Amino acid sequence: MEYKHNDGGEWFYKPFLPKHPRARNPKTYFGSVAIAIASEVSYIDAHEKMKFISENSKTRRVQYHKLKEYICSIGFDWHSTMRIGSGVEVHLRKEELPEGNLIIKVSGDLVAVIDGVINHYHDPRRYDGEGNVNRAVYGYWKKQE
Numbered sequence: 001m002e003y004k005h006n007d008g009g010e011w012f013y014k015p016f017l018p019k020h021p022r023a024r025n026p027k028t029y030f031g032s033v034a035i036a037i038a039s040e041v042s043y044i045d046a047h048e049k050m051k052f053i054s055e056n057s058k059t060r061r062v063q064y065h066k067l068k069e070y071i072c073s074i075g076f077d078w079h080s081t082m083r084i085g086s087g088v089e090v091h092l093r094k095e096e097l098p099e100g101n102l103i104i105k106v107s108g109d110l111v112a113v114i115d116g117v118i119n120h121y122h123d124p125r126r127y128d129g130e131g132n133v134n135r136a137v138y139g140y141w142k143k144q145e
Contacts, residue, residue, distance in 0.1 A: 001092065001093055001094040001097075001113075001116060001117070001118055001125070001133065002094075002116065002117045002118065003117070003118045003120070003123045003125065004117050004118065004119050005120075005121065005122075006033075006037055006112070006119035006120065006121070007033055007121040008032070008033040008034070008036035008037040008043045008046075008112075008119075008121075030050060030054070030063075030067075030109075030110070031046075031050055031067060031103075031109075031110040032046045032047045032050045033046075033110075033112070033120070033121055034103050034104075034109075034110035034111055034112040034120070035049075035050070035071065035074075035103060035110070035112075037112035037114070037119045037120075038076075038101045038102060038103045038112040038113075038114065038119075038141075038143065039071075039074050039075070039076070039101070039103075039143070041074065049070060050067075053066045053067060053070065071103060071141050072141070075143060075144050076103060076141035076142060076143055076144065077141065077142050077144055078139060078140075078141055079139055079140055079141070079142060080138070080139040081137050081138060081139050081140065082136070082137075082138050082139065088134075088136040090136075090137040091133055091134055091135060091136060091137060092104065092106065092111070092118070092124065092125055092126075092133055092135040092136075092137055093133050094116045096137075097113060097116070097137070097140065098142060099115055099116060100114075100115065100142055100143055100145075101113075101114050101115075101142070101143035102114075102140045102141065102142055102143070103140065103141040104137055104139075104140040104141075105137070105138045105139050105140065106124060106135055106136065106137060106138065107135075107136065107138070109124060111124050113140075
């Protein structure tokens with residue numbers, strides 16, 4: 001799977017985002033970049049929505065549930081690829097994922113994949129000793145057609 005550096009417009013908005021006086025950089029919120037890239041929503045709108053979800057969720061579980069609702073509300077369908085006790089069945093590889101606009105849930109991050117090309121601000125792939133990508137995919141949202 002090909003990788004393309006893409007920050008979804010974060011570079012433009014970051015200097016204008018509010019920050020704590022002693023902080024070096026403004027706080028960015030989980031999934032904002034992937035949502036902005038795959039859904040074609042502006043980065044600032046995705047950032048503000050994720051900020052609202054983060055600040056109004058008491059636990060990570062509630063935050064993740066609200067995140068799923070939000071992504072489904074902007075035109076995506078959730079497809080789970082992992083079940084309890086099943087082990088890894090889908091990896092971050094082109095041949096194991098469908099075509100189209102995807103927001104992929106991997107450990108600790110959301111990654112945008114558009115027509116088989118990873119669009120992210122860093123390369124999220126992990127390789128085994130033989131050069132194969134072995135990053136597990138927990139599930140993905142696919143853009144409705």
